[in-house]
Amino acid sequence: MYRLVFAVFKKMNPETAHHVGMAVIRFCGLPGVRQLVRQFTKPAPSEAVPAMGLSFASPVGVAAGFDKNAEGVMGLWALGFDHVEVGTVTPKPQSGNPAPRLFRLLQDRALINRMGFNNDGMVAVRRRLEKIRRLPIRPIVGVNIGKNRDTELSKAADDYRTLAAHFADVVDYMVINVSSPNTPGLRDLGTAKHLIPLVQAVLAEAGDVPVLVKISPDATDKQLSAVVKKLATLKIAGIITANTTTARQHLVTAPAELESIGDGGLSGHPLATRSQELTHLVRQLLPEDMLVIGVGGVESGWDVHRRQLAGATLVQLYTAFVYQGPGVARAIHRQLADIGS
Numbered sequence: 001m002y003r004l005v006f007a008v009f010k011k012m013n014p015e016t017a018h019h020v021g022m023a024v025i026r027f028c029g030l031p032g033v034r035q036l037v038r039q040f041t042k043p044a045p046s047e048a049v050p051a052m053g054l055s056f057a058s059p060v061g062v063a064a065g066f067d068k069n070a071e072g073v074m075g076l077w078a079l080g081f082d083h084v085e086v087g088t089v090t091p092k093p094q095s096g097n098p099a100p101r102l103f104r105l106l107q108d109r110a111l112i113n114r115m116g117f118n119n120d121g122m123v124a125v126r127r128r129l130e131k132i133r134r135l136p137i138r139p140i141v142g143v144n145i146g147k148n149r150d151t152e153l154s155k156a157a158d159d160y161r162t163l164a165a166h167f168a169d170v171v172d173y174m175v176i177n178v179s180s181p182n183t184p185g186l187r188d189l190g191t192a193k194h195l196i197p198l199v200q201a202v203l204a205e206a207g208d209v210p211v212l213v214k215i216s217p218d219a220t221d222k223q224l225s226a227v228v229k230k231l232a233t234l235k236i237a238g239i240i241t242a243n244t245t246t247a248r249q250h251l252v253t254a255p256a257e258l259e260s261i262g263d264g265g266l267s268g269h270p271l272a273t274r275s276q277e278l279t280h281l282v283r284q285l286l287p288e289d290m291l292v293i294g295v296g297g298v299e300s301g302w303d304v305h306r307r308q309l310a311g312a313t314l315v316q317l318y319t320a321f322v323y324q325g326p327g328v329a330r331a332i333h334r335q336l337a338d339i340g341s
């Protein structure tokens, strides 16, 4: 069925298709509709995972960027996702980079994006999260936070501190994003010199809310190991491996097409191997009480299982939703049940 829908979607501009998809997701999240839809998508009780002092009904969640403004949280839950990471949210609203800024690489089951943290800003997003928090049944909700484009790097910690204070009482966990390739200079904050004080600033505001750091797949293992070892000495809850990559190796898509698309972060199938490697690497470097969330190229229950074997407690996806549609979490739950039986 989604094959037919995707045949139409493929002809649409990818960002327009995302907006149409979000309208359907919002419909699925309406009271009455969501309970009904969830009957067909919910995971088996055996998938439940405790993590960060919370009970996740399954390891499968939605990665940051899909629901930047917390508009589709309940619809995504209805479709079988048990945690949703909203954002990246910045203090002030911002429109992001000029379009076109989202591209499909069909032969690679991948996307390239240079959205640039388009979002409604922390005040509007908080209002939506307050409503979700009051619901008796809802998924685990995290917020992924980032600096505004026009905030100088020397003042970036203030943006993150402000965001942490703003969201601490309305989310289940928080993620420091210093790994998106689409905000100039942001990845410089991922070096230990900048990152450690920034994380300390967030921890001071977050109270009891678990704080994670999302890392880039583009640093070398040596660079990442050095940063992760330092992060492991702080009171963070864990690390998310990983954000999109600026690398373009091993793609089927023709070099000329890649050239015409230009800069941006690559996600989806080609990211799977690096993300899996990083999950394994980071798991080995962290103490047992900190978790790894694996994200990047997860397309099936078998991928989820492989990430778990590499040490991920939870797993997220974005690009597979675009290629497989709203049934993706349901399919993953069925495959996990087959693997478990």
Ligand SMILES: Cc1cc2nc3c(=O)[nH]c(=O)nc-3n(C[C@H](O)[C@H](O)[C@H](O)COP(=O)(O)O)c2cc1C
Pocket: 063, 064, 065, 066, 068, 087, 088, 102, 111, 113, 115, 117, 144, 177, 180, 214, 242, 243, 244, 266, 267, 268, 269, 271, 295, 296, 297, 298, 316, 317, 318, 319, 320
């Ligand atoms: C269009 C798009 C927008 C994204 N926006 C964000 C974002 O705002 N913040 C973030 O941390 N990651 C963002 N990501 C990265 C995803 O959260 C995820 O790390 C990455 O896409 C790899 O997972 P996937 O292969 O399942 O898509 C975005 C990805 C895509 C495709």
